[in-house]
Amino acid sequence: MFRIGSYKRVLSYGVPFGAFSRDIWLICLSNVIGAFGEGLYFWIFPIYIRELHADYVQLGLVLAVLYGASALALLPGGLLADRFDRKKILIAAWAPWAFSPLIYSFASHWMQLIPGTICWGISMIGVPAANAYIITSVTDKKRLASVMSFVWACYSVSYIIAPTVGVWLTDIIGMEWVLRVSALLTGIATGIFLLLHSQRPPKKNINQQSSGERSIEERRLLRRLLIWSAFFAVITFFMTVGRSYVQIFLNENVKLGEFYVGLFGSFNFAGLTLLGIGMGRLGDKWRKGRVISLCVALYAVSMLPIVLVNEPSLLMLAAFVYGGSSVIGFIVASFVGGIAPERKRGLWSSVPQTLSLAAAFVAPYVGGYLYTFSPYYAFAVSVGAAPLLAVLALMLLKE
Numbered sequence: 001m002f003r004i005g006s007y008k009r010v011l012s013y014g015v016p017f018g019a020f021s022r023d024i025w026l027i028c029l030s031n032v033i034g035a036f037g038e039g040l041y042f043w044i045f046p047i048y049i050r051e052l053h054a055d056y057v058q059l060g061l062v063l064a065v066l067y068g069a070s071a072l073a074l075l076p077g078g079l080l081a082d083r084f085d086r087k088k089i090l091i092a093a094w095a096p097w098a099f100s101p102l103i104y105s106f107a108s109h110w111m112q113l114i115p116g117t118i119c120w121g122i123s124m125i126g127v128p129a130a131n132a133y134i135i136t137s138v139t140d141k142k143r144l145a146s147v148m149s150f151v152w153a154c155y156s157v158s159y160i161i162a163p164t165v166g167v168w169l170t171d172i173i174g175m176e177w178v179l180r181v182s183a184l185l186t187g188i189a190t191g192i193f194l195l196l197h198s199q200r201p202p203k204k205n206i207n208q209q210s211s212g213e214r215s216i217e218e219r220r221l222l223r224r225l226l227i228w229s230a231f232f233a234v235i236t237f238f239m240t241v242g243r244s245y246v247q248i249f250l251n252e253n254v255k256l257g258e259f260y261v262g263l264f265g266s267f268n269f270a271g272l273t274l275l276g277i278g279m280g281r282l283g284d285k286w287r288k289g290r291v292i293s294l295c296v297a298l299y300a301v302s303m304l305p306i307v308l309v310n311e312p313s314l315l316m317l318a319a320f321v322y323g324g325s326s327v328i329g330f331i332v333a334s335f336v337g338g339i340a341p342e343r344k345r346g347l348w349s350s351v352p353q354t355l356s357l358a359a360a361f362v363a364p365y366v367g368g369y370l371y372t373f374s375p376y377y378a379f380a381v382s383v384g385a386a387p388l389l390a391v392l393a394l395m396l397l398k399e
Helices: 002-011 022-042 045-051 056-081 086-105 110-137 141-158 162-173 175-195 212-243 246-252 258-285 288-308 312-339 342-373 375-384 386-396
Strands: none
Touching: 022 045, 022 086, 022 141, 022 162, 022 175, 045 056, 045 246, 056 086, 056 110, 056 342, 086 110, 086 175, 110 342, 141 258, 162 175, 162 258, 212 288, 212 312, 212 342, 212 375, 212 386, 246 258, 246 288, 258 312, 288 312, 288 375, 288 386, 312 342, 342 375, 375 386
8 A cells, every 4th residue: 555655646746636537637638649640740840831942931921820820719719618618619629620731731832831720720719718628627726737737748748759750750651641640640639529528617697796896806817917918928929039940940050850850849848748747836836927937048048059059969958948948838827727717717818828829920920031131140039038038027927
């Protein structure tokens, strides 16, 4: 009995497995399968765009359409999540996700990728429903950051091996068939949602809604939501200016082959998974603004070797740290989910994501123009803002 108890404590360290319902585990399973399918191509997608005759600005355009469609989908997704069965929203929203790589597989020019990026963006309608589903299912809100980080870490865990496997399969069966395998796996991930229990948002309680005290508190929390969301958008903008071109830089300037670019992606998502779970744990213990500041610092520390070092082994270490800087969205989602009124949880959860994706819509354009003049300009702008953003996160992000 002592051994069994010890193993349970070790396995659950940092992750409150006791708070996981059957439905949360099903979402985790869907994440693992779907992310593996997407990861087969998505990490090297910028290289694929370049192979379809796109220059740097046109590459930025393709990514901008993807992020722009995503931004437009989130607020409607939040409104739907607050009104209808979240299970049905997840199924309907994830379906276009499967069609996206299928469309890419038939493209012979970069402009033919646009319909696929729009499908990918439309699938983001389901993200507020997923977050609301998870948040509602967790009874211990003090451990919400840990649960959220773990659930979405299940998405990134498949990316640990998927980019490398994707490059290997591309050499054997070609990118077109890799994209079709991706479509099959994302379709299976969508089908898993059929096993979820329906989750309908609670009906409004009119007596509670009439409370003036509650209204004042809600306005105070809304101001906090907007501050966090705006700051998250600024961070996303500066990070995306550089992030959009990391794979291209490694391939064209550092002269890494696609295998090593894929391996870099695997280490990146290993960092996102392992450090993400750790950051979620810290998010439950520290002020969340402090954790976000740490993530921004990790981004700056990891980007410098990417730009300055040509040794693959050192680049893989940088990739691991680089991945850990990507968990800011999880921390923001856990904070917003914790303060959001139940009847508006889907809408409130969509606000920071919408603003961040709106920033990500603009950033690839800016990065593309900077990259055209010099690859180092895009990274200088991206990294140069990090120290100020890290300090501001400590000062502005109050709980």
